[in-house]
Amino acid sequence: MTLDEIKAAEAKLLLPTYERNPILFVDGEGVHLIDEKGERYLDLLSGIGVNALGYGHPAIEQAIAEQSRKLIHISNLYFHEGQAELALRLTEASGMDRAFFCNSGTEALEAALKLARAHAGLLRSEGKTIGTKFLALEHGFHGRTMGSVATTHKAKYREPFEPVMPGVEFVAFDDVADLKAKFSTDICAVLIEVIQGEGGIRPVSQEFIETARALTRSTGALLILDEIQAGVGRTGKWFAYQHYDVQPDVTTVAKPLAGGLPLGAMLCTEEAARAIHPGMHGTTFGGGPLACAAALAVFRTIEDDHLLEYVTEVGTYFHEQLDGLAKKHPAIVEVRGIGLMLAAELDSAELAKDVLAGMLERRILINRTSETVLRFLPPYILGREHVDTAISALDEVLTERAPQGAGAHTTGGKEVG
Numbered sequence: 278m279t280l281d282e283i284k285a286a287e288a289k290l291l292l293p294t295y296e297r298n299p300i301l302f303v304d305g306e307g308v309h310l311i312d313e314k315g316e317r318y319l320d321l322l323s324g325i326g327v328n329a330l331g332y333g334h335p336a337i338e339q340a341i342a343e344q345s346r347k348l349i350h351i352s353n354l355y356f357h358e359g360q361a362e363l364a365l366r367l368t369e370a371s372g373m374d375r376a377f378f379c380n381s382g383t384e385a386l387e388a389a390l391k392l393a394r395a396h397a398g399l400l401r402s403e404g405k406t407i408g409t410k411f412l413a414l415e416h417g418f419h420g421r422t423m424g425s426v427a428t429t430h431k432a433k434y435r436e437p438f439e440p441v442m443p444g445v446e447f448v449a450f451d452d453v454a455d456l457k458a459k460f461s462t463d464i465c466a467v468l469i470e471v472i473q474g475e476g477g478i479r480p481v482s483q484e485f486i487e488t489a490r491a492l493t494r495s496t497g498a499l500l501i502l503d504e505i506q507a508g509v510g511r512t513g514k515w516f517a518y519q520h521y522d523v524q525p526d527v528t529t530v531a532k533p534l535a536g537g538l539p540l541g542a543m544l545c546t547e548e549a550a551r552a553i554h555p556g557m558h559g560t561t562f563g564g565g566p567l568a569c570a571a572a573l574a575v576f577r578t579i580e581d582d583h584l585l586e587y588v589t590e591v592g593t594y595f596h597e598q599l600d601g602l603a604k605k606h607p608a609i610v611e612v613r614g615i616g617l618m619l620a621a622e623l624d625s626a627e628l629a630k631d632v633l634a635g636m637l638e639r640r641i642l643i644n645r646t647s648e649t650v651l652r653f654l655p656p657y658i659l660g661r662e663h664v665d666t667a668i669s670a671l672d673e674v675l676t677e678r679a680p681q682g683a684g685a686h687t688t689g690g691k692e693v694g
């Protein structure tokens with residue numbers, strides 16, 4: 278089918294959940310996607326933070342090919358070789374004790390919410406005073422199933438589907454006083470992305486995270502840190518919370534975990550895990566042999582190729598280049614982020630849309646989030662030469678499309694680490 282035929286067929290046959298860009302990708306290589314005409318696109322979004330090792334990585338291809346010749350699926354009723362080894366890698370990297378595998382970010386988050394409720398129930402049965410409510414953050418994003426979406430702040434994701442899970446209250450972003458005011462023994466868990474992804478690459482402060490840790494410790498409530506976008510190396514550490522030197526009770530990962538195959542995990546402490554016993558929670562597909570084999574290849578490659586250090590190095594370079602651009606273009610109001618989780622916030626949503634279109638014309642894929650924020654989540658194998666290409670294209674596009682003139686701007690912003 279041609280692109281036009283596919284567009285017409287999808288318009289008739291698919292639930293209209295996405296407004297796709299009019300490009301038909303048929304192949305990929307390294308940090309590039311290739312369309313049906315053979316045009317190459319520099320991908321600075323990597324499938325929304327998924328393709329951490331880029332396209333056609335030999336380690337992933339080999340792991341998937343070998344595993345697919347053995348077993349693809351067996352269900353969670355039997356043992357296979359992958360889950361224990363992957364759980365060992367994940368628990369060592371995160372400092373957590375146990376793992377539950379699933380298929381996506383929202384399912385990992387759902388598992389965390391259910392664990393928090395079950396754990397609070399266990400504490401109540403042991404005589405403690407603890408309720409069933411959750412605190413989540415304004416501008417936070419945690420997924421689209423009924424529990425996760427209830428903890429997702431933007432009304433457009435929640436309101437059409439109400440009633441969603443009750444018992445969620447939102448705390449103003451990074452507002453320590455608001456967190457203290459809303460926390461009580463009614464709360465079974467506090468849910469935070471230490472760097473908000475969809476919310477515009479916004480890191481919370483050290484004080485905020487430490488306050489959340491201290492409050493939850495004081496009652497037995499769980500601190501859930503959602504690392505679905507920031508985790509598995511994207512910020513130059515395995516987990517973004519490691520920049521803060523804080524340890525949660527529960528964390529969730531997904532996107533880059535299996536190099537493009539669907540796989541999520543909820544990781545928790547031994548204490549939290551006391552609340553779960555066989556039959557309480559589960560999944561048919563989660564943690565299957567194929568996805569686990571791919572994830573083990575991702576872990577081995579990140580270690581063998583020293584990609585955490587590399588993400589820090591190339592991410593710092595990218596950040597510096599964006600800072601330089603911000604000095605030249607007043608339309609860039611702030612540059613934020615760490616490692617290869619970066620953003621340039623512009624002074625208008627219209628301009629951000631326009632810049633996206635200008636970059637697409639130059640065959641560079643980026644994304645806009647929170648209306649005004651240009652978001653960069655490139656593969657970890659991004660080279661400095663790719664950063665240079667992106668920066669000179671951005672410079673051109675901003676020169677062309679941003680109204681020139683005075684305007685206040687800052688660079689750097691709130692940083693972590």
Ligand SMILES: Cc1ncc(COP(=O)(O)O)c(C=O)c1O
Pocket residue numbers: 381382383384386418419420421470474475503504505506507531532
């Ligand atoms: C921080 C965070 N949590 C949860 C999710 C939901 O993940 P999924 O789309 O795999 O369900 C996302 C997706 O963007 C995310 O960024």
